[in-house]
Amino acid sequence: xxxxxxxxxxxxxxxxxxxxxxxxxxxxxxxxxxxxxxxxxxxxxxxxxxxxxxxxxxxxxxxxxxxxxxxxxxxxxxxxxxxxxxxxxxxxxxxxxxxxxxxxxxxxxxxxxxxxxxxxxxxxxxxxxxxxxxxxxxxxxxxxxxxxxxxxxxxxxxxxxxxxxxxxxxxxxxxxxxxxxxxxxxxxxxxxxxxxxxxxxxxxxxxxxxxxxxxxxxxxxxxxxxxxxxxxxxxxxxxxxxxxxxxxxxxxxxxxxxxxxxxxxxxxxxxxxxxxxxxxxxxxxxxxxxxxxxxxxxxxxxxxxxxxxxxxxxxxxxxxxxxxxxxxxxxxxxxxxxxxxxxxxxxxxxxxxxxxxxxxxxxxxxxxxxxxxxxxxxxxxxxxxxxxxxxxxxxxxxxxxxxxxxxxxxxxxxxxxxxxxxxxxxxxxxxxxxxxxxxxxxx
Ligand code: FCB
Numbered sequence: 001x002x003x004x005x006x007x008x009x010x011x012x013x014x015x016x017x018x019x020x021x022x023x024x025x026x027x028x029x030x031x032x033x034x035x036x037x038x039x040x041x042x043x044x045x046x047x048x049x050x051x052x053x054x055x056x057x058x059x060x061x062x063x064x065x066x067x068x069x070x071x072x073x074x075x076x077x078x079x080x081x082x083x084x085x086x087x088x089x090x091x092x093x094x095x096x097x098x099x100x101x102x103x104x105x106x107x108x109x110x111x112x113x114x115x116x117x118x119x120x121x122x123x124x125x126x127x128x129x130x131x132x133x134x135x136x137x138x139x140x141x142x143x144x145x146x147x148x149x150x151x152x153x154x155x156x157x158x159x160x161x162x163x164x165x166x167x168x169x170x171x172x173x174x175x176x177x178x179x180x181x182x183x184x185x186x187x188x189x190x191x192x193x194x195x196x197x198x199x200x201x202x203x204x205x206x207x208x209x210x211x212x213x214x215x216x217x218x219x220x221x222x223x224x225x226x227x228x229x230x231x232x233x234x235x236x237x238x239x240x241x242x243x244x245x246x247x248x249x250x251x252x253x254x255x256x257x258x259x260x261x262x263x264x265x266x267x268x269x270x271x272x273x274x275x276x277x278x279x280x281x282x283x284x285x286x287x288x289x290x291x292x293x294x295x296x297x298x299x300x301x302x303x304x305x306x307x308x309x310x311x312x313x314x315x316x317x318x319x320x321x322x323x324x325x326x327x328x329x330x331x332x333x334x335x336x337x338x339x340x341x342x343x344x345x346x347x348x349x350x351x352x353x354x355x356x357x358x359x360x361x362x363x364x365x366x367x368x369x370x371x372x373x374x375x376x377x378x379x380x381x382x383x384x385x386x387x388x389x390x391x392x393x394x395x396x397x398x399x400x401x402x403x404x405x406x407x408x409x410x411x412x413x414x415x416x417x418x419x420x421x422x423x424x425x426x427x428x429x430x431x432x433x434x435x436x437x438x439x440x441x442x443x
Contacts, residue, residue: 001374002431004439010384013422017421018118018395019440020080021073021417022353024125024169026056031063035089035101038127039137039178043185052410059405061425063104070111072427073401077441079360080118082352082397083108083168084125087150088156093131095149097217108319109161118163120352120397122224123151123208125169126178126185126407133186138179138197141277144204148442151208155215163373164220166294166352167208170224171201171254183408191274201274202257206285224352225254225296227331227340231302233314245269246311259344261287269309273389292394293338294352297333297379299326322375323357323413330378336387337393348394352377355399355412357406360430367419380439389405398436402427 006013010038026040044055053149060068073081089101089361105121112119124147132143147151168174177184200216205223213221229248232239248256248264256264262285268273299322306312316327333354340346356375376398387393403416411422417433 001370001377002368002435003239003435004373004377004380004435006380006384006439007220011387012380012384012393012396013439013443015443016394018079018350020078020082020120020395020397021076021401022082022120022397023404024060024084024122025086026059026125027406028062028125028402029086029089030059030061032055032057034104035086035098036091036093037130038086039130039133039185039415040127041131041353043187046187049187049380050408050410052412054405054410054419056405058422059281060072060402060420065176065425066104066108067111068182069401069427070108070115070117070428074117076417076429076433076437077438078117080120080163080395080397081112081401082120082122083427084122084127085154086127087124088095088127088129090154090348091129091150093129095146097153097157102154105154106157114160119161120164120166120350121154121158121162122169123147123154124167124174124204128185129353137186137374138174138200139188139193140204141200144200144207147204148207148211152211152215155212155219158216160218161220162216163223164292164350165212166222166224167205168201170226170248170296171198171205176203176250181217191270195270195276197254199231199278199282200326202254202286203282205258206282206288209288209290210285216442217281222290222294222347223258224296225251225258225334226296226298226353227251228298229336229339231299231300231332233302233304236305239303242305242311243303246301246313250313255344257283257286258290259287270275290347292348292350293346294350295337296353297336298322298324298354298356299330300332301327323359324409328356328375328378330382331380334381334385334389337383337391338389339436341391348392350395350397351383351393351396353399354396355415355417357415360403360414360419362421362428364421365428366427367428369430369432370431372417372430374433377435379404424441
């Protein structure tokens, strides 16, 4: 497959539908000398944590090459660019503004606006300043307030130049992967840690929303949540119950507080010592009205009852997967959006990430990633289905603009629609990038 095809007159082919590409600071920037250390620098220094023993010190050298990268983004014909601000690049250790670091983003945003590309800014895509981790990181309630202060400072610096702000990217990953099972920075473990971190992240989200709106009321404000829809292995009541628990534990744990100000019922099943410390007023802060919701989607998971009143995740076998081992199951994207729409009173939805790691080969200056084109084609068609079923979908971002540091997988997994040759930093638009451009520009 080498082109993306949607039904003619699909509502997601309207000119108003926003198409973009996405990245995050630690994954592309490099240039650590211009910033403080982050928890991901420390994690990369810990033997055994990153598959290829790599780190973010060079990455895609985006801080050096940003003008060319924006020209590249422009050449893809997109309407918007989603990127994140490196918290450790824009603050000093006392929490005050690092003007030079901030200037990088001011220039970036100016360049984007100059080219008519809408800036979508994420404030926290996992690179917590290490000095805050040294004081407990997200286990320390104070971090939520530091996050608010940082967010407010960014708004003051960028003014109304930003189309849309997202507070957090995927608090599930920060809390669960980082503080509960330890496969992401800072590498801590334990249910009590995971649940505590999640609560403080969500609190930080709510506090930042309140503060930022006051400074720059004309931007849009939201949060980016990742969803992995949960399906039962069988029709048995036990598997269905286990699946509902899993959904509440990994997905609704973030969605329900933000939308409705309550944690899902599964919280009652946790040992009392593992539940977060919820202070009076917290849930009202967390459930601030959103201008939009960012949804990240890659795959689904299947579950069975573990026989002890909890759930077991089933590893995908004998199904089509990406290089991450994630099942390719686009219909879950339609079903997810339709079910969220039924369950909640949703604001407009952007798909803020969707994409696939594939086994790319660069030959003759080309990457013929037909498998990735098919992944995009099937997921865009799944979105078309959700849209015609009434979901208020307003935009879509491909993850990612270019190959980059894929966290615990290092540079071995490539998600870009642009290929990066790390030896030369040369960028080559893949077939998927060309197909994406075609789809967008033919509207
Ligand atoms: C998401 C992250 C993003 C990228 C993709 C593959 O969980 O937000 O940074 O790593 O997965």
